[in-house]
Amino acid sequence: MSAPLVAPRDDVGLMDGYHSAQVDVDVRLNTNESPEPPPAAFLDAVAAAVATVDWHRYPDRAATALRTRIGALHGVGPEQVFVANGSNEVLQTLSLAYAGPGRSVAVFEPTYALHAHIARITGSSVAEGERTVDFALDLDEVRRVLTEAEPALTYLCSPNNPTGMVETPETVVEVLGLAPGLLVVDEAYGQFAPWSALELVDEATPLVVTRTFSKTWSMAAARLGYLVGPSWVVAQLEKVVLPYHLDSLKQVAGLAALDHVGAMEERVSRLVEERGRVEAALRDLPCEVWPSAANFILFRPATVAGADVWRQLVERSVLVRDCSSWPRLDGCLRVTIGTRDEDDRFLASLREVLT
Incomplete structure (x- = not known):
């Protein structure tokens, strides 16, 4: 060829x-x-909602109803929620807004491969730290990597993919204190874990948590994910995401799912x-x-x-x-x-x- x-x-x-x-x-x-x-009731609700979609009109660009419902689920306002086409688009949007050329992203291997892959696609350099032999997070190694690389984004995956290990609240708080930029806790499997970093999110803390509807919500076919974090982070993400990126069908499916918690x-x-x-x-x-x-x-x-x-x-x-x-x-x-x-x-x- x-x-x-x-x-x-x-x-x-x-x-x-x-x-x-x-x-x-x-x-x-x-x-x-x-x-x-x-559940069958979810499928019926989505089918009924599809009949109400104005197919000749663009979707709600801000996904207001869906963000409001997700926010209510986690005790925050819609201004603290960002929704996208799967949590991978959330990760990509974070790199577009906060990383890119001349900036670095920190990961601790082994972990979810797309954290580093998406960072590189957006032109970021990737600082890789090593976990211990049993795949636990080594805080001395975290300190070394964050001090040397000064990353704009630091990723923790909890439970970690592919190891399944959960970071403790104490560990997340310590990494948060060390990170010079934004700490991203990827909780694609968060509903299976005994605790969530969502309890640490507030307006003054440079911490965001990403989630997906693909796993526990049985909606992998829909490709729907979201982020919960400070409103000032969400505002920056909205600047770089494509207009009307979340279609109407995906929005009504997400709303229907939230009726079946x-x-x-x-x-x-x-x-x-x-x-x-x-x-x-x-x-x-x-x-x-x-x-x-x-x-x-x-x-x-x-x-x-x-x-x-x-x-x-x-x-x-x-x-x-x-x-x-x-x-x-x-x-x-x-x-x-x-x-x-x-x-x-x-x-x-x-x-x-x-x-």
């Missing part, structure tokens, strides 16, 4: 994109989606219980297993190489996430918590492969 007539930016040309394997299998446990659909919380409780069952079963196999407060578990097979385990699971029509080639995750795999039947199929297949 010949070279393109017009070359991309030099740094973009050298990048790898963000990919997750899409394989036709019976049991798909690789992308941390909810294994359960939303109880159903969401019930799904979370079932998944947390099932997570405990799967973790216990994994510990009975020749695997190193990390405790998780999310809807997934990171593990490292001891008797067969991780990449080989992944391949043999696919041969049994079970798909998990192969993390074995990721930095600092040699031999590791990550499994999403599915339905009981899906998890039983995964565990039986893994047992065959390992024993």
Whole structure:
């Protein structure tokens, strides 16, 4: 294939994109989606709302109704809420407003790959800190990285993806005191965790928390995410986001979901219980297993190489996430918590492969 007539930016040309394997299998446990659909009443509400959309008009540019409802859920006003096409667009908008050329973003590996990837796409430099051997946050390392790099954005992911570990309130407060810029706590899996950094958000603190409807709300197909933070941060984000970026259908779907908070919380409780069952079963196999407060578990097979385990699971029509080639995750795999039947199929297949 010949070279393109017009070359991309030099740094973009050298990048790898963000990919997750899409394989036709019976049991798909690789992308941390909810294994359960939303309730039927939600589907009926969305269908009814679609009939009221003025398709010949642009959507509410400010998404006022949705921001108001999200704010009410978390005890803040709509001026402290920013909504976007998935939490990844929230992260991108943060980099557009606060990072970019001449500025840096700090991450602590291993963590969510898109924190660094999006930062680089927007022209930011990335300062990478190391976690401890058990993947905990090392505050001495945090202090070193933040002092040397002086990042405009510092990312913490809690529960951390792919390790599932939760940062304590004391840790978040200490990092907040060290960060020279804005601290971003990514809580894509926050509803599964025992506490939330949302309780630290106020108008005077340079802290934002990002959330998504994809996981616990069973709305991965909708691509809807949001941020809660000081109003002065939200005002800057609104300057750089594209006009009318959030379509009307997405806005009414988000509003419909917020009428079913109880159903969401019930799904979370079932998944947390099932997570405990799967973790216990994994510990009975020749695997190193990390405790998780999310809807997934990171593990490292001891008797067969991780990449080989992944391949043999696919041969049994079970798909998990192969993390074995990721930095600092040699031999590791990550499994999403599915339905009981899906998890039983995964565990039986893994047992065959390992024993």
